[in-house]
Amino acid sequence: KQEVTQIPAALSVPEGENLVLNCSFTDSAIYNLQWFRQDPGKGLTSLLLIQSSQREQTSGRLNASLDKSSGRSTLYIAASQPGDSATYLCAVSSSNTGKLIFGQGTTLQVKP
Amino acid sequence: GAVVSQHPSRVICKSGTSVKIECRSLDFQATTMFWYRQFPKQSLMLMATSNEGSKATYEQGVEKDKFLINHASLTLSTLTVTSAHPEDSSFYICSAVGTPKGLLGEETQYFGPGTRLLVL
Numbered sequence: 001k002q003e004v005t006q007i008p009a010a011l012s013v014p015e016g017e018n019l020v021l022n023c024s025f026t027d028s029a030i031y032n033l034q035w036f037r038q039d040p041g042k043g044l045t046s047l048l049l050i051q052s053s054q055r056e057q058t059s060g061r062l063n064a065s066l067d068k069s070s071g072r073s074t075l076y077i078a079a080s081q082p083g084d085s086a087t088y089l090c091a092v093s094s095s096n097t098g099k100l101i102f103g104q105g106t107t108l109q110v111k112p
Numbered sequence: 113g114a115v116v117s118q119h120p121s122r123v124i125c126k127s128g129t130s131v132k133i134e135c136r137s138l139d140f141q142a143t144t145m146f147w148y149r150q151f152p153k154q155s156l157m158l159m160a161t162s163n164e165g166s167k168a169t170y171e172q173g174v175e176k177d178k179f180l181i182n183h184a185s186l187t188l189s190t191l192t193v194t195s196a197h198p199e200d201s202s203f204y205i206c207s208a209v210g211t212p213k214g215l216l217g218e219e220t221q222y223f224g225p226g227t228r229l230l231v232l
Contacts, residue, residue, distance in 0.1 A: 036223075043118075043205055043225040044156075089155060098144055098209045098221050102155040 002027045006090055006103035013080055014111050021075040021106045023090030028068050031096055035064050035075050036089040038105070044089065048075070080110045115139060116208050118224035125196055126232055132192045133227045135206030141186035142208035146221075147179075150203040162189040196231045203228050 003026045013019055023033070032051050036044040048057045048064040050073070056065040063076040077084060087107045091100040119134045135145055143164050148156040160181055161169040168181035180192040189208075193200055205226045209219050 041203075041226075041228065044207075044223040046220075046223075091156075097161070098146065098207075099158060099161065100146075100156075100221070101158070102148075104155045 002030075002092060002094055002101045004090060004092055004101050004103035006088075006106050008106060009104065010107045010109075012109040012111065015080060015082060017080050017110075018076070018078050019080055019108070021077070021088050021090075021108070023073040023075070023103055025071045025073075025092050025101075027094065028071050029094060030068065031093045033064075033066055033073050033090065033092045034100070035062075035073075036091065038087045038089055040087075047088075077108075080108075082110045082112050084108060084110050116206065116222045116224040118204075118206060118227050120227060121225065122228045122230075124230045124232065127197050128195055130192055130194045131196055131229060132190055133204055133206075133229075135189045135191070135208065135224055137187045137208040137210060137222070140208075140210040142189075142210040143186060144209045145183060145189040146207045146209075147181060147189075147191050148205045148207070150205060150226075156205060159191075193229065196229070198231045201229055201231045 005024050007022045034049045035047045038044050050057050050066040061078040066073045087105045089105045090103040115138050117136045125131050145162040147159045149159050150156045158171050159174045162181045162183040164183045164186050170176045183189040203226050207221050207223045209221045211219050
């Protein structure tokens with residue numbers, strides 16, 4: 001059974017810092033991996049999607065990497081801003097059915 | 113703009129009543145929709161897969177008679193929480209898989225804004 005773990009559970013950094021969020025999964029046979037952002041009481045916003053054949057994806061200040069063999073992904077946020085404060089969720093899909101297994105999330109606070 | 117909507121966004125009901133939550137895909141047809149539940153400070157847990165025109169597939173531990181799912185059209189899936197109890201209080205999020213009009217490429221999964229249910 002696939003399990004997804006995110007470390008740390010919470011993170012507080014001053015504005016401008018670069019930071020890394022970690023995600024690990026137990027079954028390396030994944031179809032893809034996604035990073036989402038969730039603001040308090042809101043739905044999910046997809047940030048980056050990495051297919052199983054890819055090693056990384058970039059969007060603006062965000063860079064996500066995938067190491068399938070070790071069951072790990074990282075989300076790198078450059079030059080953090082207070083507007084980046086949110087919960088970041090990692091989710092993996094084991095097939096093209098779209099079913100996602102989510103991690104517990106990392107709650108990020110960027111202080112001005 | 114949002115491509116998946118949910119209604120209502122927030123609902124408070126008395127214990128024992130039934131609550132219906134709608135999930136609509138806007139500007140695209142979704143043959144598959146998913147229903148997730150999120151308890152406070154926890155992650156999303158998949159409840160069921162809703163396929164248009166067929167019975168929903170429920171995840172292990174989810175009572176199909178308590179959480180009724182109807183995917184009557186390619187743009188609408190409903191989740192009815194029957195005889196709701198305080199322990200059903202949660203944040204319910206749906207997602208829809210499809211390709212919005214005007215966009216090219218593979219089907220993508222889009223999430224709704226969520227419905228917060230509070231059962232008193």
